[in-house]
Amino acid sequence: MSARVLICxxxxxxxxQLARGLPTDWAVEVEFAEHGQEALDMLSSKNFDVLFLDLNMPVKDGYETLEALKSFKSSPVVIVVSGDIQPQAIQRVKDMGAVAFHKKPASAEDLRHLLTSLNLFSANRNIQNINGYAPNAAEQFTLNDCLQEVSNIAMGRAASVLANMLNVFIKLPVPKVNILEVGELQMALDYSVKEDSCSAVSQGFVGAGVAFETLLIFSDSSFPDMAKLLNVAETINSVVEVELLMDVSSVLVGPFIDAFGKQxxxxxxxxxxxxxxxxxxxADLVNAKRAKWKRTLAVEIVYEVENYQISCDLMMLFTEDSVSVLENLLSYLVEED
Incomplete structure (x- = not known):
């Protein structure tokens, strides 16, 4: 009898990636949900044995989905697979009922070992290729899709470093990926940076034909809480603010680029x-770089610290020449085995 698996x-x-990593000798029927609410709707009308659940999603995220599942009379075994590897995130999902957590990306070997350890799967060497997942030939994957996923994983690595350093929980969004004209870039930043003023740190990166600039933008209202978390006792003046900016920038940007580059x-x-x-x-920030940023492929991530008034916006701004190189480098994500 086939097991029923829902990947959300x-x-x-x-x-x-997750579907094609399931054991090929596992009799399983696989279905998909794009966010927590869709998964809950499907679980209300069908029985599933296993739910693989992401955390950072629109509409209803993984935490909200786990909370809602508590009211279900019967619910599947939940395995969280996420790029958010903060220790607090892992503990929270287990406290909410998930039987296991695995960081993204999960390889076929990882999944096989995990499912076996949870007694959800046992190898049947006499049966091959019965995994019910079949690739959808009509499904198209764009550069934005690929770049969003590798950025999501890199985002989780960086947040974990900052969370460990400050002993806090970082609220993570879904990364936004778009090709933006300079005017659209200003609108995107206006939406994310809601304060009247901000401060920003920039850093350039290049490698293997890919060139980009990171821009880390802090709402100025973040400085008091940032100083508190970093145990800065001095009066906050312009010099101290710059030191705080550089400290947080190095912690967020360094691990992010390291994880991004490894992928x-x-x-x-x-x-x-x-x-x-x-x-x-x-507007003044954008004007200062207007000539350089005429048109750019942008990745945007807004980090927020739970229970503190700290928000910063990390943007990766790629050169136009980098787009075709990225498409080639990220093609491995969608290649068939």
């Missing part, structure tokens, strides 16, 4: 981080 993840890439098999060379704006409006 907003990323098409992640759904595909592309690139060691990026980089410039020194530089303060490019302090206490300015978003």
């Amino acid at each position: 993840d907003d990323s098409k890439i992640a759904r595909k 592309l098999n690139i060691d990026f060379s980089h410039s020194h981080p530089a303060l490019i704006a302090q206490h300015v409006k978003v």
Whole structure:
């Protein structure tokens, strides 16, 4: 008898990777949900044995989904597979009923070992290729899809470093990936940075034909809580603010780029981080770089610290020449075995 498996993840890439990583000698029928609410709707009308659940999703995230499952009379075994590897995130999902957590990406070997350890699967050497997953030939994967997934994994690595350093929980969004004209870039930043003024640190990276700039933008209202968490006792002046900016920038950007580069098999060379704006409006920040940012492939991630008034916006701004190189480098994510 086949096991019924539901994979819930907003990323098409992640759904595909997880499905094709399931044991080929496991009699299983696989279905998909793009967010928690869709998964809950499906679970209300069908019985599933196993739910693979992402955490960072739109509409209803993994935490909200786990909370809602508590009211179900019968629910599947839940395995969380996420790029968010903060210790608090792992403990929270287990406290909420998940039987296991696995970081993204999960290889076929990882999944086989995990499912065996949970007594959800036992190898049948006499049966081959009965995994019910069949790739959808009509499904198209874009550069944005691929870049969003590798950014999501890198985001989780960086957040974990910051969370461990500050002993806090970082609230993570779904990364946004778009090709933006300079005016659209300003609108995106206006939406994310809701304060009247902000400060920003920039750093350049290059490797294997890929060139980009990271821009870390802090709402100026974040400084008091940031200083508190970093145990800064001095009066907050412009010099202390710059030190705080550089400290947090190094912790967030360094691990992010390291995890991003490993997924592309690139060691990026980089410039020194530089303060490019302090206490300015978003429009002034964009104007300062308008000539350079005419049109860019942008990845945007907004980090927030739970229970503190700290918010920072990390953007990766790629050169136009990098787009075709990225498409080639990320093609491994959608290649069939």
